[in-house]
Amino acid sequence: MDESRTGYIDTAFSNGYEFAQGSGYQLPEYPFVEPAELRSGATGHHPVVIVGAGLAGLTLACALARYGVPAVVLDEDNTVGVKGASSRGICYTQKSLEIFHRLGIYERIAGKGIQWSVGRTFAGNDEVYSFDLRQQSGYNLSSQPPFINLQQFYIEGFLVERIRELGGVDLRWCNRVTAFAQDGERATLTVTTPAGDYRLTADHVVDASGCRSPFREWVGASVTARKGDDRWCIADVRFSKHPPVERHTWIEAPFNENRAVWQHLMGDGVWRIDYQMAPNADPEEVSREDVVRQRLTRQFGADCEVEIVWVGPYAYRSECVDAMRHGRLFFMGDAAKVVSPFGARGGNTGIADADNLAWKLAAVLQGRAPATLLDSYHEERHEAAQQNVQVTNRTARFLRPADGVERLFRSAALGLARQFPFARQLVNTGRMAVANPYTRSSVCDATGGQSVQNVSFDWPDGSRGSVNDLLLWADGRLLLLVFGDPGRSGLARLRALAQEAPLRCVQVLGDTDRAGALEHVRDPKGHLQGACHVFGHAWALVRPDAYVAATGESIDAAVVEAIARALGAHGADA
Numbered sequence: 001m002d003e004s005r006t007g008y009i010d011t012a013f014s015n016g017y018e019f020a021q022g023s024g025y026q027l028p029e030y031p032f033v034e035p036a037e038l039r040s041g042a043t044g045h046h047p048v049v050i051v052g053a054g055l056a057g058l059t060l061a062c063a064l065a066r067y068g069v070p071a072v073v074l075d076e077d078n079t080v081g082v083k084g085a086s087s088r089g090i091c092y093t094q095k096s097l098e099i100f101h102r103l104g105i106y107e108r109i110a111g112k113g114i115q116w117s118v119g120r121t122f123a124g125n126d127e128v129y130s131f132d133l134r135q136q137s138g139y140n141l142s143s144q145p146p147f148i149n150l151q152q153f154y155i156e157g158f159l160v161e162r163i164r165e166l167g168g169v170d171l172r173w174c175n176r177v178t179a180f181a182q183d184g185e186r187a188t189l190t191v192t193t194p195a196g197d198y199r200l201t202a203d204h205v206v207d208a209s210g211c212r213s214p215f216r217e218w219v220g221a222s223v224t225a226r227k228g229d230d231r232w233c234i235a236d237v238r239f240s241k242h243p244p245v246e247r248h249t250w251i252e253a254p255f256n257e258n259r260a261v262w263q264h265l266m267g268d269g270v271w272r273i274d275y276q277m278a279p280n281a282d283p284e285e286v287s288r289e290d291v292v293r294q295r296l297t298r299q300f301g302a303d304c305e306v307e308i309v310w311v312g313p314y315a316y317r318s319e320c321v322d323a324m325r326h327g328r329l330f331f332m333g334d335a336a337k338v339v340s341p342f343g344a345r346g347g348n349t350g351i352a353d354a355d356n357l358a359w360k361l362a363a364v365l366q367g368r369a370p371a372t373l374l375d376s377y378h379e380e381r382h383e384a385a386q387q388n389v390q391v392t393n394r395t396a397r398f399l400r401p402a403d404g405v406e407r408l409f410r411s412a413a414l415g416l417a418r419q420f421p422f423a424r425q426l427v428n429t430g431r432m433a434v435a436n437p438y439t440r441s442s443v444c445d446a447t448g449g450q451s452v453q454n455v456s457f458d459w460p461d462g463s464r465g466s467v468n469d470l471l472l473w474a475d476g477r478l479l480l481l482v483f484g485d486p487g488r489s490g491l492a493r494l495r496a497l498a499q500e501a502p503l504r505c506v507q508v509l510g511d512t513d514r515a516g517a518l519e520h521v522r523d524p525k526g527h528l529q530g531a532c533h534v535f536g537h538a539w540a541l542v543r544p545d546a547y548v549a550a551t552g553e554s555i556d557a558a559v560v561e562a563i564a565r566a567l568g569a570h571g572a573d574a
C-alpha cells in the first residue's frame, strides 16, 4: 500500500483528539501574504480579530462578511482541515445546514455531500433500534434535510471561497498567535509569520483556535475536564460494492470483539468506519495496515475489495470552559468545549456559536445594540456547551461503561431493547446534535429561546420563500412576524416601530386574510406559525440567528419591551 495515500505515517497524536498523523487527502494550500502591519511597521487596529480558520472561525468570518463587518482571521496553517488527518467531522445537522444556507454555501454542500435519514443500531446480530428522521414530524418541514455527511475540509474550503467572494475579511494564513493581552482600551495580539513577528490590536477577539487553545492559559480561564480510556480507530475506505446509505451502528459488533462500530458514507464514495478498540489500546498497533485489513475482512468478508483511503486512531476527552467571555475575548467552538464525537455535536455546535455571536457583534459594531448584548453570548452558548458535554458524556459512558452499575445498566438496556420497543430509547449510540434551546438567556423571555426552522411560506405573488429569505432581507435586524390581523391601531403601532427600532415587520396571513398596509407573506399551511411556536393571532420576534426572542398576543408595550430586551437593552426603550 502507498503510505503517502493511506496515512500510516506516525502516531504523533498531533491534535486534541489525539489523531495519528497521515496524509489522506490533498488539501488546498493558501498563500502567505505579508500583512499590512509588517509592510508598514505600524500596529493595525481592527474591530474583530478571529484566531483560527477552522469550522467555527470560518463560519463566524463568513457571517460577519455577510453583515458587512470587517474582520481579520489569523491561522497558523495554510490550509483547511487538519493536515494529514483525512476528515474529522463528517455529519452536519439541519440547524448547521440552515445556517450554511443563509451564508450561501448550502447548495455546494448538498451537491457534494450525502443525505441520510435512516439510522440502525445493532447488538450482536439483532437490530435493536432504528429511526427514519424524515418520518419524524418537524424534520421534513425545513428546506434543509435532517443531515448531510461531508468531509469537514470541504465545508471549510467552501467557507473560504465564500468569504473571499463576499469581501471585507482579511484571511491571513501562516499567522500564528503567540501572545495575547487586554485592557480597558483594547486587546493586543502578537503574531508570528514566515516574514517576521508583528502586533495588532482589536476591540474584540474570538478564540476559535480549537481544543488546544493557548488563550485559556493566557486569560486564566478555568476548565472543567474529563478524560477516559476509550480508544477508537477510524478506517476511511472505498468499496467495490458498498452497503446501504444508512447510518449503521453496532454497540456489540461480533466482527469487532463485541465492541462498538460506526459506519457512514461521506463524499467521494468514501465510507467512515469507526472501530472501538480495547481500553488504552496502543494506537500504533491498532492502525497497522495488516491489523486494519483484518478488521475490514472480518466485517465485510474476504471477497469484498476495499481501498483504504486513510486510517486514524483517536482518543477523546470532554472539556468546557467555565466562562465563554473574558473581557474582549470570546471562546468559540472547540476552544470553548470539547466533546466526544458521538452525536456530531462538536463542529455543529461550534457553527451555532459562530452564528450566535456574529449577529450580536454586527448589531453592536453597527450601532443597533448596546455592548451589553455581547454578554448574552456566554449565557446562551455556555448553556448549550454544558448540555452538549452532558449528552455526549452519557453516550460515552454507555459505549464504554465502567464495571459495575453502568455495565449492568447497559446489559439490561440491550436485553430489553431486543424484546420491547419502549426500551430502545435507552440504547445510546449518540444523540444527534440539535439546535440547543436557551433557557437562561437574559435577552430571550420565557416564551422565547427556541430555534426557528427554515420552513417555507408563499410570497404575495404566490412564489415560495423560506424563513432564511426573511432573515436575509432583515439583514442583521430583528424580524417581527405578526400572525393574522392586528387591527388598525396595531398596524399603526407596527409601522411606527419599524421606523424607530432596528426591526423589520412582516404580516403573516392565512389563505384568505386580506393584506394590510405592511409587508406580508402567506402561510396557508401554518408552517411558519408552527416554526415560531405560536398559535392564533400572535407575534413572534425572531433574531438574525433564527431563534425566537419572545412571543406575545397584542401589539402593545410588551413588543417594545421584547425588542429592547432582545438587543440587550433591558428596561430601556428600543
Ligand SMILES: Cc1cc2nc3c(=O)[nH]c(=O)nc-3n(C[C@H](O)[C@H](O)[C@H](O)COP(=O)(O)OP(=O)(O)OC[C@H]3O[C@@H](n4cnc5c(N)ncnc54)[C@H](O)[C@@H]3O)c2cc1C
Residues within 6 Å of the ligand: 017, 051, 052, 053, 054, 055, 056, 057, 074, 075, 076, 077, 088, 089, 090, 091, 092, 152, 175, 176, 177, 178, 208, 209, 210, 211, 214, 314, 332, 333, 334, 335, 341, 344, 345, 346, 347, 348, 349, 350
Ligand atoms: C472522529 C471525529 C469525528 C467527528 N465528527 C464530527 C461530526 O460528524 N460533526 C461535527 O460537527 N463534528 C465532528 N467532530 C468534531 C469537529 O471536528 C470539531 O468540533 C471541529 O473541528 C471544531 O472546529 P473549531 O473551528 O472549533 O476548531 P478546529 O477545527 O480545531 O480549528 C482550529 C484552527 O485554529 C488554528 N490555530 C490553532 N492555534 C492557533 C494559533 N495559536 N494561532 C493561529 N491559529 C491557530 C488551527 O490551525 C485550526 O485551523 C468530530 C471529531 C472527531 C475527532
